[in-house]
Amino acid sequence: MRNLLVLxxxxxxxxxxxxxxxxxxxxxxxxxxxxxxxxxxxxVSPQICAPIRRADTNGSDKT
Known part of the structure; x- marks a missing residue:
């Protein structure tokens, strides 16, 4: 049970x-x-997705 919780x-x-x-x-x-x-x-926390949103608005995948 402890192993499942840790996993x-x-x-x-x-x-x-x-x-x-x-x-x-x-x-x-x-x-x-x-x-x-x-x-x-x-x-849970808005800070988790903040880097994703910054990268999405910056358009880092466009060259």
Whole structure:
């Protein structure tokens, strides 16, 4: 039971960290987080999706 709880905590933390550090640089992942995850993550903390929104408004995937 303890192992399952630790696994869920690690997966949740990984999901948040990917959203904060990886997704802003990956256009497809950024779009998925904006469409599906940020609505729920904003209830926890608006700072989680802030880097994704900044990267989306900056248009970092356009060259």
């Amino acid at each position: 869920l905590i690690v997966l949740g933390a990984g999901f948040v960290l990917v959203g904060m550090y990886v997704a802003p640089n990956q256009p497809q992942l950024r779009d998925w987080y904006l469409a599906n995850a940020c609505q729920s993550l904003d209830k």
